Amino acid sequence: xxxxxxxxxxxxxxxxxxxxxxxxxxxxxxxxxxxxxxxxxxxxxxxxxxxxxxxxxxxxxxxxxxxxxxxxxxxxxxxxxxxxxxxxxxxxxxxxxxxxxxxxxxxxxxxxxxxxxxxxxxxxxxxx
Numbered sequence: 001x002x003x004x005x006x007x008x009x010x011x012x013x014x015x016x017x018x019x020x021x022x023x024x025x026x027x028x029x030x031x032x033x034x035x036x037x038x039x040x041x042x043x044x045x046x047x048x049x050x051x052x053x054x055x056x057x058x059x060x061x062x063x064x065x066x067x068x069x070x071x072x073x074x075x076x077x078x079x080x081x082x083x084x085x086x087x088x089x090x091x092x093x094x095x096x097x098x099x100x101x102x103x104x105x106x107x108x109x110x111x112x113x114x115x116x117x118x119x120x121x122x123x124x125x126x127x128x
Contacts, residue, residue: 034078034094036085042126055109061101 032045059073064082066072083094092100102125106118119125 032098034080034085036080036094042122043128045125046127056105060105 028049030047030049032047033040059071061079062073062077063071064073079097080094083090083092083097085094106120110118110120
């Protein structure tokens with residue numbers, strides 16, 4: 001019986017210690033914007049890492065490619081670190097990179113799960 005209580009205490013302590021880490025992650029929402037856009041024509045998109053963690057890995061957005069075109073990941077950073085407002089050295093301008101990534105992933109998820117709650121129209125992400 002003592003083993004049961006010790007196990008219960010240890011498990012409780014484990015969750016108490018880790019709770020702040022999980023609660024910070026869950027509240028990690030950010031506005032997708034860039035100072036490169038002089039004036040936003042639509043409301044900013046609120047992006048939730050917690051919601052998107054269920055269907056994709058970090059390298060889907062935070063990517064970097066080697067010479068052969070293989071996705072080798074990236075450690076944080078902003079889309080605008082590589083993607084600029086105009087294509088320039090990068091083949092994909094910033095707004096196109098945002099929209100292509102989001103629309104493509106949302107379409108794939110809808111196809112997999114037939115989930116009608118996944119935004120498909122502009123106003124569903126750019127909420128007034």
